[in-house]
Amino acid sequence: MxxxxxxxxxxxxxxxxxxxxxxxxxxxxxxxxxxxxxxxxxxxxxxxxxxxxxxxxxxxxxxxxxxxxxxxxxxxxxxxxxxxxxxxxxxxxxxxxxxxxxxxxxxxxxxxxxxxxDRVQAFPGWTLPGVMTPGAGQRLAKTSGVPPGRRTVLAGSGPFLLPVAGTVLKAGGTLVEVVEARSSLLPTLPLIAVHPDKWLETLRLVFPILAARTRLRFGEVVVAASGEERVREVELAPLDAGGQPDLARRRVVSDIDALLVGFGFxxxxxxxxxxxxxxxxxxxxxxxxxxxxxxxxxxxxxxxxxxxxxxxxxxxxxxxxxxxxxxxxxxxxxxxxxxxxxxxxxxxxxxxxxxxxxxxxRRFMPPSGVAEILSDETIICRCEDVTAGEIRKEIAGGMDTIHGVKLWTRAGMGPCQARFCGWSLARLVAEETGKTMGEIGFSRPRIPLRPVPLNVVRDSIL
Amino acid sequence: MSRTAEVIVVGAGIVGSAIGAELALLGHDVMIVEQGVPGAAVSGASLACIGSHMIDVEELPLLAWARDAWRTLDEEVGGFDYNPCGQLRFVLNKQDLAVARAWIEVERSAGLNVELLVPAQVREVEPSLTGPVLAASWSRDDAVVNPFLAVRALLDRARDCGARLETHCRVDSLIEREGKIAGVRCATTDMSAEHVVLAAGPWTARLAAGLGMNLPIRPRKAQCLATVRIPPSIRRVVGACESDGGVEAGYTQIQQTRNGQVLFNTVLADGLVDDGAQDRIPEVDAAFIRDSVGTLLFLFPDLRSVRLLRSWVRFEAVTPDNRFLIGPLGPEGLWVAAGDCGAGFTRAPAIARLIGQMLGDDRPAFDTTLYAPDRFSCESPTST
The missing domain is CATH 3.50.50.60 (FAD/NAD(P)-binding domain)
Known part of the structure; x- marks a missing residue:
């Protein structure tokens, strides 16, 4: 009871x-x-x-x-x-x-x-085992002591990549590459310079990555991942002057078994x-x-x-x-x-x-060009198996809000209630409609906040 | 900017979509104007039962025709998960048993395929219903549809016949000139038309009020719950037989969708609220959750460890006698088709047919006095 x-x-x-x-x-x-x-x-x-x-x-x-x-x-x-x-x-x-x-x-x-x-970014291959968010990889490593994979690529944008890199190394994993979407870290230096209380923390975060001689790349984003039972390869593309991924210049990193991709929270x-x-x-x-x-x-x-x-x-x-x-x-x-x-x-x-x-x-805003990398077959909502193509079809038919797209495609209606797909869905709708993320709204949460067994519900409300 | 159509249908819920499709099929030049997303306000949240059982004796001819019309629509168009699964109404006590018997007698004499089942027969029809019911009525010709896909199928049909659809376009008021309807006024544009059909559910009364007409339509809070997907467990639409009759006395509806979610609600409170409530959707009530989960687990105890996933609330349009308002209203060329009382899906094709006949000056196929918009008061709700 x-x-x-x-x-x-x-x-x-x-x-x-x-x-x-x-x-x-x-x-x-x-x-x-x-x-x-x-x-x-x-x-x-x-x-x-x-x-x-x-x-x-x-x-x-x-x-x-x-x-x-x-x-x-x-x-x-x-x-x-x-x-x-x-x-x-x-x-x-x-x-x-x-x-x-x-x-x-x-x-x-x-x-x-x-x-x-974590803001989860969908891309072709993102549902493969071994692909996870930096937050999930860190949680795994910190709670169990086991790294997310033997050979990990960590990509995305933002300062959170640094502690995650440190965690992966500390748990005994190999970081094949750390790939930051921004082209340089230089713009952050003046900001850190005027906050002396952050100097030590910054050094503490950067040191293990440098000490491990981890390969750092800037100005690239993940555009696809592949593998049979698990992720084995990742494709990365540089961002062009307009901030869009230049798919013609993509490169492949092979022989990996974990891929952490995140764009902050x-x-x-x-x-x-x-x-x-x-x-x-x-x-x-x-x-x-x-x-x-x-x-x-x-x-x-x-x-x-x-x-x-x-x-x-x-x-x-x-x-x-x-x-x-x-x-x-x-x-x-x-x-x-x-x-x-x-x-x-x-x-x-x-x-x-x-x-x-x-x-x-502000210095680590996620790059645009999500629509670019999502093929029509890419699954956006993995709970309800809704693809980017199905979402594009509704947008072409006049849906221009998250609410409308969700009602008509069921994207975001499954057990995760849009926690995984919400951000990708919003970015796809915003980019395809030309509206801002603020204009298209968000997927409205409702009771229950998390799936809960019916007998627990019955015992709860007297 | 100004736009013109012969007929403007206000609202792209199931009723507006059906009317739009019917009028376009009849050759009218139709524009459907929707304030938000088609089907998103009330229809999409419906459990969309297509049935004639235990609803309204006087409406039986219309209900029976409408039920067949849905089957025909499935054959002709399809694509909206039409499932002729039949409907069970469980009976818990002797008093309700007498009520069920009375309904069955009336419906059978009207030619409907309805019978009373003893518990052993209930288990045959619905094996997972293992709760201690006394009996159940069984209406095997009832069906269920996917509400969104049904709205879409009708809108597609309307558009195939030349109808236009404007979404995210709220009608703020009606335009009347010299005793005749002239069109509608939206935020950014006026649209002119010879006929305007109000199929705006709980928002209908507000539009009529703009012309000084007082329609007895009030919003009522309608709530629903959904579980995660589970393997096929519930085959039928399962409802309650209530001796007091009517939705105010309480009702239950339980069904499983094609994708495996169990959708269910048990409503015991009347839920009537003041106009305006429909503009801001609240959360479900705790008591509603208690009653709905309690009833579901009473009937289907094996579902106890299934997880509840989602709830939703909408406001349906309720009239004093639980029947639609269908017919001419006030100035020439203005029509109303609203007042679903939570059961608009079944009737939608018949309402569309009636509006088509009335608008074309044909003899209506059903008794329109049941639905006359001015039936509630001595002074008719005409414009002042």
């Missing part, structure tokens, strides 16, 4: 934002419950290894994560792990499932800190969307973001706060700061206590951190 928790504040997500938010609110004397789908707290950033004696067990990030978790627990925060929220209903009633079944949490306010997920807005919060499109911040007041994390729905990547992708530093801000503000609202003074310096630091993150994101 279901287990029930009542608390003042429920925090969804136990990454940097969620842990900071929970700790801040609990230190105000409130009853705080943190819910996270993973069996260890920490999120993607502070990811805790599952395998004992893993090469990652004592990394700086893991140790900092342990400290954050300890601090939150010491402040009295209750952690519900391996617990996935599938429903949110009026009156701050949240339904979740854990390995033992139904869990119901009732609160007075909620802080959504659900983070971000997009906010995970399912829960804020189901709660009815306003969202806006911000390309630099990863796409559709939950709209919040920056000085308190409040959304436009009373009692619903959001913190971290769900409000715009920026990494762990702004996430933790915005978490603390939202935790204080949410606690202040419940206690009817003014917390603006406590938040003031945090807000200033958040602004600075967001500026850096925005600058970085």
């Amino acid at each position: 279901r287990r029930r928790h009542t608390c003042d504040i429920v925090v969804v997500g136990a990454g940097p934002a969620g842990l900071s938010a929970a700790q801040a609110a609990a230190e105000k004397g409130l009853d705080v419950v943190v819910v996270d789908a993973n069996s260890r707290p920490g999120g993607q950033y502070y990811m805790q290894p599952l395998a004992a004696g893993s090469a990652f067990a004592r990394s700086t990030q893991v140790m900092r994560g342990k400290t954050e978790v300890r601090n939150a627990t010491a402040a009295g925060v209750t952690m519900l792990l391996a617990t996935e929220v599938w429903g949110a209903f009026p009156g701050f009633v949240f339904h979740a499932q854990d390995p033992d079944g139904a869990v119901c949490i009732e609160s007075k306010a909620v802080i959504v800190a659900t983070g971000a997920h 997009q906010p995970q807005i399912e829960l804020t969307a189901v709660l009815g919060c306003r969202h806006h499109f911000d390309e630099e911040a990863g796409g559709w973001c939950c709209t919040v007041m920056r000085d308190c994390g409040a959304t436009d729905i009373c009692g619903v706060f959001a913190a971290g990547e769900v409000c715009g992708v920026g990494g762990a530093v702004p996430a933790a700061l915005s978490g603390r801000i939202a935790g204080l503000a949410a606690a202040g609202q419940i206690l009817d206590e003014e917390t603006a003074l406590e938040r003031r310096s945090l807000v200033r630091r958040l602004q600075r951190a967001r500026r850096f993150a925005g600058g970085l994101n």
Whole structure:
């Protein structure tokens, strides 16, 4: 039967934002419950290894994560792990499932800190085993200690490629090449130069890649992958002056067994969307973001706060700061206590951190030309087997929004509910219609947020 | 910019699409104007049962004809997953049993193929229905269609006959000149026409109100749930026989689509809301989820570990007597075909036929007084 928790504040997500938010609110004397789908707290950033004696067990990030978790627990925060929220209903009633079944949490306010997920780029061959996102490859390596493959090509764009490269090497894998779509890293230097606090981190990220003499390539993108039971080859093409892949000049890298391709992250807005919060499109911040007041994390729905990547992708530093801000503000609202003074310096630091993150994101915007590399046979939605050709047919017939294309092709209607195909689908529709990603909208999440067994649902709602 | 057609059909749901196809087939110059994506507002969210069982005794001639018309459409056009799977209505108590018997008697005397099944027979017709039902009525000629593909098939047919379709074009108001309809006004353009047919479901009343007419159509929250794909488990459309009758008393519909998803809902609350609710789609209610999952697992306990994947909400157009409004309205040349009450799919071909006949001054094939737009009040809803 279901287990029930009542608390003042429920925090969804136990990454940097969620842990900071929970700790801040609990230190105000409130009853705080943190819910996270993973069996260890920490999120993607502070990811805790599952395998004992893993090469990652004592990394700086893991140790900092342990400290954050300890601090939150010491402040009295209750952690519900391996617990996935599938429903949110009026009156701050949240339904979740854990390995033992139904869990119901009732609160007075909620802080959504659900983070971000990889932007998955479709290309011919992307559904082959061995092809995954950098985030998935990193998770695999960090939790199990095993690299994603013996010989890996890592491609895409953005600063996240650096830590993933480091992780693959540390787990004992061979990095055949790291391929960054931007033609040079030089434009990032002035930005890093004016943020001295980032110098050490940058060196720490770059050093293992240089030390391993990994081959670095710039200005190229993956245009296809091939292999029989598993990926064996990847085709890369340089970007021309207009930022489009020049397919005539493509080259092949062979003898690989893993291909990680990623273009940064997009906010995970399912829960804020189901709660009815306003969202806006911000390309630099990863796409559709939950709209919040920056000085308190409040959304436009009373009692619903959001913190971290769900409000715009920026990494762990702004996430933790915005978490603390939202935790204080949410606690202040419940206690009817003014917390603006406590938040003031945090807000200033958040602004600075967001500026850096925005600058970085701006320098690693994904290249255009997705439509170019997708053949009509390329599957976009793997749950419902919808190809690029079928989507193009609907666009030619007049569909010019994600909503319309989805209804008429079923793309994004399967078990992943567009988490895998959403970004590729949006880029394809935008490029084929000539509209912006903001104009074509997003695939609207609905209850349940994740597939949930019917008997758990039955036990949940009395 | 101005455009002209002989007939403008407002709305590309199942009703507007059927009317567009029918009028184009009859040789009219038709323009279908849709505010969003065809079928996306209400029709696409329907469980799209094509049936005549336990709906309305007086409407039986129309329902029976419409059901056959769907079969003919499948033979002629096809491509919309027409599945003549039949419909079961489960009975849980003696009171409902008497109601089921009464319906069956009436429908059989009207020539329909309906019978009452005892539990052992229910298992033969629907082996996975292992819940403790007392009996079930069995209407073997009922069917189900894929709602989107059905809308598409009708729109394709309309376009093949020369009809035009404008999507993402919202009609803001109707244009009337000297007691006659003159066209419609959209955000960026006026369109002129001799006839305008309002098939805009829950948005119909607002358009009529612009000409001072008060149509008794209210939006009602319609909700549905879907599981992930599973191997074939449910063969029929499974519904409830409710002694109180009518949708307000509650209804159940359960079916499995061709791709393997189980679609189901059980609605116990009346769900009527004020006009305007249809413009912003909310989430499903917790009580609705409880009732729907509860009923599904009561009937099909073996589905308990199947995962729920998706929910959706739409607003259907409800009239006081659960019948459509079909016929002339106010100024000459204005027609209405709205008020689905959650059962528009079956009737759509018959509504299209009626509109075609009325618009062409032919004798209507069905009793139009049942659907007269002015049937609810002494003072008729004409323009003021």
